[in-house]
Amino acid sequence: xxxxxxxxxxxxxxxxxxxxxxxxxxxxxxxxxxxxxxxxxxxxxxxxxxxxxxxxxxxxxxxxxxxxxxxxxxxxxxxxxxxxxxxxxxxxxxxxxxxxxxxxxxxxxxxxxxxxxxxxxxxxxxxxxxxxxxxxxxxxxxxxxxxxxxxxxxxxxxxxxxxxxxxxxxxxxxxxxxxxxxxxxxxxxxxxxxxxxxxxxxxxxxxxxxxxxxxxxxxxxxxxxxxxxxxxxxxxxxxxxxxxxxxxxxxxxxxxxxxxxxxxxxxxxxxxxxxxxxxxxxxxxxxxxxxxxxxxxxxxxxxxxxxxxxxxxxxxxxxxxxxxxxxxxxxxxxxxxxxxxxxxxxxxxxxxxxxxxxxxxxxxxxxxxxxxxxxxxxxxxxxxxxxxxxxxxxxxxxxxxxxxxxxxxxxxxxxxxxxxxxxxxxxxxxxxxxxxxxxxxxxxxxxxxxxxxxxxxxxxxxxxxxxxxxxxxxxxx
Amino acid sequence: xxxxxxxxxxxxxxxxxxxxxxxxxxxxxxxxxxxxxxxxxxxxxxxxxxxxxxxxxxxxxxxxxxxxxxxxxxxxxxxxxxxxxxxxxxxxxxxxxxxxxxxxxxxxxxxxxxxxxxxxxxxxxxxxxxxxxxxxxxxxxxxxxxxxxxxxxxxxxxxxxxxxxxxxxxxxxxxxxxxxxxxxxxxxxxxxxxxxxxxxxxxxxxxxx
Numbered sequence: 001x002x003x004x005x006x007x008x009x010x011x012x013x014x015x016x017x018x019x020x021x022x023x024x025x026x027x028x029x030x031x032x033x034x035x036x037x038x039x040x041x042x043x044x045x046x047x048x049x050x051x052x053x054x055x056x057x058x059x060x061x062x063x064x065x066x067x068x069x070x071x072x073x074x075x076x077x078x079x080x081x082x083x084x085x086x087x088x089x090x091x092x093x094x095x096x097x098x099x100x101x102x103x104x105x106x107x108x109x110x111x112x113x114x115x116x117x118x119x120x121x122x123x124x125x126x127x128x129x130x131x132x133x134x135x136x137x138x139x140x141x142x143x144x145x146x147x148x149x150x151x152x153x154x155x156x157x158x159x160x161x162x163x164x165x166x167x168x169x170x171x172x173x174x175x176x177x178x179x180x181x182x183x184x185x186x187x188x189x190x191x192x193x194x195x196x197x198x199x200x201x202x203x204x205x206x207x208x209x210x211x212x213x214x215x216x217x218x219x220x221x222x223x224x225x226x227x228x229x230x231x232x233x234x235x236x237x238x239x240x241x242x243x244x245x246x247x248x249x250x251x252x253x254x255x256x257x258x259x260x261x262x263x264x265x266x267x268x269x270x271x272x273x274x275x276x277x278x279x280x281x282x283x284x285x286x287x288x289x290x291x292x293x294x295x296x297x298x299x300x301x302x303x304x305x306x307x308x309x310x311x312x313x314x315x316x317x318x319x320x321x322x323x324x325x326x327x328x329x330x331x332x333x334x335x336x337x338x339x340x341x342x343x344x345x346x347x348x349x350x351x352x353x354x355x356x357x358x359x360x361x362x363x364x365x366x367x368x369x370x371x372x373x374x375x376x377x378x379x380x381x382x383x384x385x386x387x388x389x390x391x392x393x394x395x396x397x398x399x400x401x402x403x404x405x406x407x408x409x410x411x412x413x414x415x416x417x418x419x420x421x422x423x424x425x426x427x428x429x430x431x432x433x434x435x436x437x438x439x440x441x442x443x444x445x446x447x448x449x450x451x452x453x454x455x456x457x458x459x460x461x462x463x464x465x466x467x468x469x470x471x472x473x474x475x476x477x
Numbered sequence: 478x479x480x481x482x483x484x485x486x487x488x489x490x491x492x493x494x495x496x497x498x499x500x501x502x503x504x505x506x507x508x509x510x511x512x513x514x515x516x517x518x519x520x521x522x523x524x525x526x527x528x529x530x531x532x533x534x535x536x537x538x539x540x541x542x543x544x545x546x547x548x549x550x551x552x553x554x555x556x557x558x559x560x561x562x563x564x565x566x567x568x569x570x571x572x573x574x575x576x577x578x579x580x581x582x583x584x585x586x587x588x589x590x591x592x593x594x595x596x597x598x599x600x601x602x603x604x605x606x607x608x609x610x611x612x613x614x615x616x617x618x619x620x621x622x623x624x625x626x627x628x629x630x631x632x633x634x635x636x637x638x639x640x641x642x643x644x645x646x647x648x649x650x651x652x653x654x655x656x657x658x659x660x661x662x663x664x665x666x667x668x669x670x671x672x673x674x675x676x677x678x679x680x681x682x683x684x685x686x
Contacts, residue, residue, distance in 0.1 A: 014658040018639055021629075021657055025636035034668045035661055039633050042614035046523040046634050051537045053515045054544065055508050 109133075124169070131167035135177045138164065142184050146191055154188050492561045499551060507551075511544060517562075517635050518543045518569050524634035525573045539576050543569045560644035562637070570627075617667050618660075625660035632657055 024039050105117035109129055112118075119126045142157035161181045168174035492513060498506030519540040526536035546568050554564050618626055624646070631642040632653075639657070643650040 009655055009658050013662075014654050017658040017661045018654045020661070021632040022638065024633045025638070027636075035665050038614050038617075038664070038668065039629070042618070043633050047520060050516065051519060051540070053512045054541065055511065 125172070127167060128169035128172045131164040132169075132172045132174070132177060135161045135164035135168060135181070139177070139180050139184055142188070146184070146188055149191075151188065151192060154184075154191075158185055158188065493556055496551070496554060496556065496561055500554070507548070510551075511548065514547060514565050515540065515544050517637070518547070518565065520635045521566070521569050521630060522573055524630040526576060535576075539572055540569075543572045546572060559647065562641055562645040563647050566631075566645035617664060620667070621660050621663055625656050625663070628653055628657050629660050 020033075020036055024036065024043060027043075101114060101117055102121050105114040106122055106125065108114035108118040110133065115126075118129075138157045138161035142154045142161065145151075145154035145157055158181065161177070161184075165174060165178050165181060168177055492510070495506050495510040495513065499510050519537055522540040522543060523536040526539055543565075547565050550564075550568060554561065559567075618629055621629070627646060628642055631637045631645060632639070637645065639653045640650045642648075642657075643653040646653065648656075
């Protein structure tokens, strides 16, 4: 192995070594040359216990969780990854849509696509919305009913609305609906107070009214604060008309409506002469106003004559949106509410309620063709009962049924009672002596006379009021 | 001679066909490709890693890594640019280099589980002797120029033919043959310097040592 040979290797030696290495590589043959032997041992040592050949699957198992990617057949792996991605995206979309739907459903209204969702997810709000809608609908109905003068329908609608209002959430405009309801209620009351004039018809209705004896006690209150004589003319005339009108419809209900109306003219006079009783009047007003519509129908009465708190709001609306003459009316109407004590008995014949009252007979002579009906109210003898009646009024919010009496009582002021002007508070203003007659003069010139007679002499104090109304005749109750 | 050149590894044409199929998504082809490459990689890794004080198991792990790297890098392989064996060799060489760098810091050998009983296959002395023999030769080989080392590993341990080695190392077959001839000459001189002539397997290591 000289330098020369290293630079220029012997071709034979090269081939020989190549052959030697080939033998070593294949493990074939055996050589005793040191180099070949050493290399063979080296090789054998290194190739002991060769590990098994891993399969593709094993390799891929090893690659799992690593960053290696087996592109050629990684379809499954990539599909797996994309499957995860797709699942995640789908879940995100579902969540997004669900959330959006849920949130959107909060503002849904019946008929909307999301309304069913609202009913499921936001049950409270759904109820509120439904209530709001029904209330609004009812108010619309009431408005239209009022427009065509269908008071009964209007009352029904208002009752529905009033029932629905408490269920409306503040967010859904409860205040608005409530305000609307109140204004409509006031409007209706106004309408009721000033119904279209109709040709009055005879005393027929009068008869109906008269029997509403329960009104009698309330009569006291009315006279309380007015100089009856002065107001008599106007009040009577109006009252007559009103009563006559109502008589056409329903005796009870009609009586009330006219009552307020009838009172209007005389109201101012009344107020001017108002006495200490005025303190209570506001309360009267409210109750009277609220009560007025009630008598028509018991159902309506229930809704329109709810707790006193509710009634207390009436005056507010009245003063706000109502006609100016309203307060005057109320003054008169206060008489009506006075009747509360006679709420239930409205339908009852007076004997029961008027057991202690003197019989009052009113006779009126109609002037001209217009028929007047006179309602005379029997007042209890003693001032105590009168004051009772008066005082009870404020505290008796629901004097609905007695509303029929207002009509009559409203007219009472017109009764020219000598004693009425005297003691407003303590003394019964209208406490005609038993057996006395009170002469009334209506603006139309009709004369009304009320006579009190001891009805049942045998019963001692008990006096049965007898109301005799003379329009074209005399009616004795 | 022709028969001898048909090394365990399939011919380059066959390997290239397997690569083609594997790249097309043929799993069987990929399995065959791995089966072809893995033994070569294991031998090479053992030749390089176990040449030092490394255990064979560590070399096999490295070989596994190399196979994974080969498979994962397979899509990037362009037929015609380099022979596939060269492609694999490049990956293996880099992997082993990484292992060497890492092993310089960590002197532990990961094993699946610590054996409870003694290994009855070889006595520790025999094992030490054998590994010592291999270590001696490895040390002798390590004295050779790097290229000759690689040629000897590929030719002797991995079992590649001169042509395959040339392909792996991106040399000409003639250059490989000359280089291996010089490497063998160097070893012969080393052995001669070490002492007496040919020794039997038993005492040879002692002679050298």
